[in-house]
Amino acid sequence: MSTCLHTLHVDLSTPSSDRSYPILIGRDLLADESIFADILEGRDVILVSNDVVAPIFAARVRGALGSRRRVTEVILRDGEANKTMAAVGDILDAALADRHERGAVMVALGGGVVGDITGFAAACYLRGIDFLQLPTTLLAQVDSSVGGKTGVNHPQGKNMIGAFHQPIAVLIDLQTLHSLPAREFSAGIAEVIKYGLISDIGFFDWLEQSASRLLAREESVLAEAIERSCAVKADVVSADEREGGVRAILNFGHTFGHAIEQVQGYGRWLHGEAVACGMVMAARVSAARGQVPRDFVDRLVALLGRFELPVTPPEDMSVADLMASMAGDKKVVEGRIRFILLAQPGNAVIVDDVSAAEIESACFDRANLD
Ligand SMILES: NC(=O)c1ccc[n+]([C@@H]2O[C@H](COP(=O)([O-])OP(=O)(O)OC[C@H]3O[C@@H](n4cnc5c(N)ncnc54)[C@H](O)[C@@H]3O)[C@@H](O)[C@H]2O)c1
Numbered sequence: 001m002s003t004c005l006h007t008l009h010v011d012l013s014t015p016s017s018d019r020s021y022p023i024l025i026g027r028d029l030l031a032d033e034s035i036f037a038d039i040l041e042g043r044d045v046i047l048v049s050n051d052v053v054a055p056i057f058a059a060r061v062r063g064a065l066g067s068r069r070r071v072t073e074v075i076l077r078d079g080e081a082n083k084t085m086a087a088v089g090d091i092l093d094a095a096l097a098d099r100h101e102r103g104a105v106m107v108a109l110g111g112g113v114v115g116d117i118t119g120f121a122a123a124c125y126l127r128g129i130d131f132l133q134l135p136t137t138l139l140a141q142v143d144s145s146v147g148g149k150t151g152v153n154h155p156q157g158k159n160m161i162g163a164f165h166q167p168i169a170v171l172i173d174l175q176t177l178h179s180l181p182a183r184e185f186s187a188g189i190a191e192v193i194k195y196g197l198i199s200d201i202g203f204f205d206w207l208e209q210s211a212s213r214l215l216a217r218e219e220s221v222l223a224e225a226i227e228r229s230c231a232v233k234a235d236v237v238s239a240d241e242r243e244g245g246v247r248a249i250l251n252f253g254h255t256f257g258h259a260i261e262q263v264q265g266y267g268r269w270l271h272g273e274a275v276a277c278g279m280v281m282a283a284r285v286s287a288a289r290g291q292v293p294r295d296f297v298d299r300l301v302a303l304l305g306r307f308e309l310p311v312t313p314p315e316d317m318s319v320a321d322l323m324a325s326m327a328g329d330k331k332v333v334e335g336r337i338r339f340i341l342l343a344q345p346g347n348a349v350i351v352d353d354v355s356a357a358e359i360e361s362a363c364f365d366r367a368n369l370d
């Protein structure tokens with residue numbers, strides 16, 4: 001028997017359509033046949049996972065999918081370096097080989113890499129079929145499984161090829177977090193902290209108070225952190241599904257972070273690690289502008305430090321490297337890089353007037369950063 005602790009909704013209803021979907025947070029959801037029967041009915045499935053996650057969780061999902069539907073299984077190679085068009089091709093080849101029809105559903109079982117690739121394959125297959133998110137990392141549970149950003153990396157930049165394609169549901173099984181390595185858990189915490197910084201300073205305060213219990217992975221604290229994170233994300237996505245405006249605040253720390261990932265080579269820094277460092281950089285620029293107190297940056301650095309997340313740019317990375325990479329960011333408009341800064345703690349703002357000199361002085365004066 002599974003236990004559902006929280007249910008949220010991503011509201012995407014318009015007068016002409018309703019693509020809203022539920023997010024279920026609970027225990028043993030991945031083994032619950034009745035949940036899959038409700039969501040998928042009798043539909044065929046293309047189950048996509050990777051060579052780390054499948055050995056741990058695929059059997060229980062196969063069991064819950066039951067024996068009355070056709071299931072094609074695709075096992076990708078693990079890792080950010082494999083978030084490529086080739087991986088999308090592997091999924092499409094398998095689905096075509098088994099002659100899956102438009103009624104089939106792609107099911108993403110894994111972290112953000114599997115989810116982003118599978119969602120994009122679902123957006124492309126037969127010009128678009130449904131997909132279901134079964135996120136197994138903290139990062140995927142609080143962020144990537146919700147909101148419909150799907151895609152793959154390109155040597156020139158993160159997530160450069162993709163589509164907005166919403167899942168039909170997100171099932172967050174807290175049991176999956178037991179096997180998650182500590183470094184991956186911390187990477188997920190970075191995105192959790194992001195939500196406090198951009199829209200809920202009370203949540204940031206709570207995270208400071210709850211750090212030890214989060215590190216101990218206490219279920220009730222994890223469930224609350226995930227629920228509050230998904231609530232912020234669902235609200236922002238409902239307000240601006242395709243990032244025409246406010247959704248860009250979810251990119252806080254990412255303009256810097258994606259550049260770090262790309263310049264270092266995908267996979268050297270985890271996404272969440274690069275975002276952690278990027279959030280500190282954005283907070284430092286905000287503080288230099290007098291928008292947040294300097295001691296708030298110290299609080300952020302201390303909180304990230306509890307989770308052993310990086311707070312200074314890679315030693316071998318220059319401002320020139322950073323600026324060159326950020327010039328290709330997806331948020332660039334008419335050649336101007338748009339940054340997400342803090343207008344104040346708990347409140348983000350989008351600006352396009354941050355200079356290289358300002359970044360250098362706020363973030364690369366290494367003698368003054370520690
Ligand atoms: N679409 C979005 O809105 C969005 C949001 C945030 C991040 N992302 C993307 O997500 C990716 C990062 O996702 P991630 O941090 O989940 O990384 P990941 O998918 O690489 O997973 C991290 C590692 O943990 C392993 N793993 C997964 N679940 C496990 C479990 N329960 N037990 C043991 N090992 C497990 C994975 O195989 C992998 O080795 C990046 O590509 C990032 O760009 C997308």
Ligand SMILES: O=C(O)C(=O)C[C@@H](O)[C@H](O)[C@H](O)COP(=O)(O)O
Binds near residue numbers: 251330
């Ligand atoms: O959902 C969003 O919007 C986000 O920006 C969430 C980010 O955490 C995530 O890493 C996303 O994939 C970044 O999007 P991108 O458009 O900058 O590639």
Ligand SMILES: [Zn+2]
Binds near residue numbers: 275
């Ligand atoms: Zn992110």
